Amino acid sequence: MTQVTVTQPEKKRRRRNKAKAATAPSETQQENVGQKEALPEPASGGGEVPAETVGVAGDQVQSGDATAPQPAKKRRRGTRGKSQAVAGREAEPEAPNNVNQSGPVEEADPEPVNDGNENAQNEEDVKGAEGPSADVDDTSRNVNPADVALDYDFGSLELSTATRSALTDIGYERMTEVQARCIPLLLSGADVLGAAKTGSGKTMAFLIPAVELLYKAEFKPRNGTGVIVITPTRELALQIYGEARKLLKYHSQTHGIVIGGGNRKQEEDKLKRGVNVLIATPGRLLDHLQNTNFTFKNLIGLVIDEADRILEIGFEQELREIIKILPSKRQTMLFSATQTQKVKDIARVSTNKSPVYVGVDDHKEAATRKGLTQGYVVCPSERRFLLLYSFLKRNLKKKVIVFFSTCMSVKFHAELLNYIDIPVIELHGKLKQSKRTSTFFEFVNAERGILLCTDVAARGLDIPEVDWIIQFDPPSDPKEYIHRVGRTARGVAGAKGKALLFMLPQEVKFLHHLKYAKIPVCEFEFPTSKIANVQSQLEALIEKTYYLYKSAREAYRAYIQGYAQASLKDVFDVHSLDLEAVARSFGFTAPPKVPLKIALTGKNSRKRSRHGFNQDNPYGDAKTPPQFSR
Structure with a gap:
């Protein structure tokens, strides 16, 4: 009796399983179903499922072909042992094909591929799977320019009447691409890390949001400095300052500029009176922050323009000190033509949250502008x-x-x-x-x-x-x-x-x-x-004109010294220069006697000694000094 009670349920379960197996498709049929979908072959991972088959919820595929139909009872029985979170994702409807959709991106969802590779995912599948920040790392959220519909009309922006009037006076009606992508993000309060080709119009891309930021905060001169724009060179600072003045024409906010070589006392007096928009080079700005008693505790916006150039010319330490001194609660706009590791490090320490990365030219084939021959x-x-x-x-x-x-x-x-x-x-x-x-x-x-x-x-x-x-x-x-x-x-x-x-x-x-x-x-x-053959006239002129001879000699020396410091040594090798030929390009008949502090040893020293300089003769060959007419 005991034996019957044990075996009877087993027989019933076996009969049930045989019946279900008869109704389920075979492995061959499952393969045929997959072929009808014309999906690409999976990667070399054996049973790995191609990214396109994952679609919306990657976790619903445990093994085998994702397209094979599963009986309802079997699917329910399969989910009993799973966590509620996994079962919940299986039941989710497919997300709409819209890059602007909201909602979290699950860790198990496939990451969109946007590297220009031939094996990249189908674009529609990627869009359906990703949310607004599908490609997130610890530094920034990426905005794929190809996925965002743009309105290039300045009229589409929510700007103050004063700013609109200024733009009309300047003659701006249509935005450039970097402006159309960055300005709406900045007006919404986001921190932005922007990358665009030079000449793309990025100055207005940060000046317009900066001015609007001050306007909405009702900034007054007594509030001190509200926005600081840091730029690498004096000339660029002057140019940005000129654009800022035009943009602030109908606003009550004040503006100023502090740059190396300027009158420091005048800068100090103006800062103490209150400069709402301040354009500055790094060295002079740090000097004023440390030594001038002006108000910057109310700062609400920081712009770092040409960040890669600032770092290249040796202002990294000054920039880090400036960031430490300035109030941390602010909006940050960082623009750089190239995205180096140092730029990413500066972005990490200067922004309060993950900045939105806007790579305007990342999807374009050439690194330079179209109209350039x-x-x-x-x-x-x-x-x-x-x-x-x-x-x-x-x-x-x-x-x-x-x-x-x-x-x-x-x-x-x-x-x-x-x-x-x-x-x-x-x-x-x-x-x-x-x-x-x-x-x-x-x-x-x-x-x-x-x-x-x-x-x-x-x-x-x-x-x-x-x-x-x-x-x-x-x-x-x-x-x-x-x-x-x-x-x-x-x-x-x-x-x-x-x-x-x-x-x-x-x-x-x-x-x-x-x-x-x-x-x-x-x-x-x-x-x-x-090509004009004026070499003999050039040499005669240099030989007989003292100030040209002196200037040519210094230029010749500086050219060789600069060549020796080139970073691409495989291309710009100072030992490959024919100094006699170089000297002729500066109007000399032979290499002039100038100090060249270039270390030449071994084979290179012996090989190049005939061209004018070596370790024993660092001045190069020289003829009898010329006689100058006075």
Whole structure:
């Protein structure tokens, strides 16, 4: 009797299981069902399910084919042993195909793939699976520009009447892409980490929200400083200050600027009276924060513009000190053309919450603007100046910027070109601040002209209608290249410009770095017959004109010293320079006697000694000193 009670339920369960097995599809049928969906093959994980099959709730797939139908009883029986959280996700309806949907993103949901890879997920599946911050790390929330519908009309923004009137006076009706993506986020109070190509209009992308922030808080001069904008260079600070003045035209808020080289006493007096919007360079700002008794405890907004450049030029420690001193309860807007680890570190310490990352150009194929035609020319050292002279002579009616690697090289070439009746102006770090300011605005307001400059003018400066960017000395890396050529083809869609890079034959490896950085360049050819052969006249001029000889000697020395400090040693190897040819490009018949503090040892020392300098002769070869006419 006892034996019957034990076996009877077992027989019934076996019969039930056989009946259910007869109604369920076979493994082959399950495979066929999967094939009908035309899903991609799974990755090399054996039974791993491809991301597209996970769709909304990745946890509902335990094993096997996700598309195989399951009997209702079996599914209920399968969920009894699971936690309520898992069972609840199985029962959830499919999320709408909308990137703006709200709701938490489950850890088990697939992360969207947006790396341009051929094996990326289907875009519709990704959109259906992700919430507004589907790609979250410990630093920022990413906004994929391709997934957000934009309204480029300034009228779509909730702005004060005073700001609207100012924008009308300036002539702004349509936003650029970075403005359309960043301004609404900033007006809503979010911290933003923005990345956009130079010349994209990001100055207004942070100035408009900053002004609106002060307007809504009803800031008065007695409240002190409410918004601080930190920028790397004096020229960029002056330019941002000019835009801020225009934007504040109909507002009651006050504005001011503190920069190195300015009158510190006047800055101090104005700060004490109350500056609501303050534009500053890092060093001078830190000086005032530590030594000037002005009110900044009510600060509600901090803007760090060109953050990568601030860090590159050695202001990281000052920036960290500034962030420590300023009130932590504020909105932060950080803009950077490149996203380095140091920039991410600054973003982490300067923002109160995870900033929204807006990468305007992340989904675009090229790192430079569309309307920019870019080319290079391979030219030996001794013919570089001849080619530059010929080019400038034929483009006197254009607006041209020529970049050099050192201040002394800018100074010499400006003196030389002006002497031989090619009018140019110069801008570099060794000029007094008043001269730098007047030169900058002179070129900004000119319809045509030639500006010789160092990289002090390569970052952020908005110089309208530049026709040509000439890089006479190559940039230190692709990032600097991008910023240099960003001085043309700026602003509105459809803007045009041209860029030309001078390269020595041994520097052509730099093209690989440009290609890797998604910078499209093509080779330009200049017929030899069209290059002015004025070398003998140049050498005679340098030999007989004392101030040009002295300037050329300093420029020659600075060029070699700067070349030795280049970061891309595989491209810019100082030991590969033919110093006799370099000397000729500066108007010498032989390398001049100058101190070159370059360590040359072993094979390189022996190999290069014939070119003018080695360990025993650090001054290089020199002829009898020339006799100058007085």
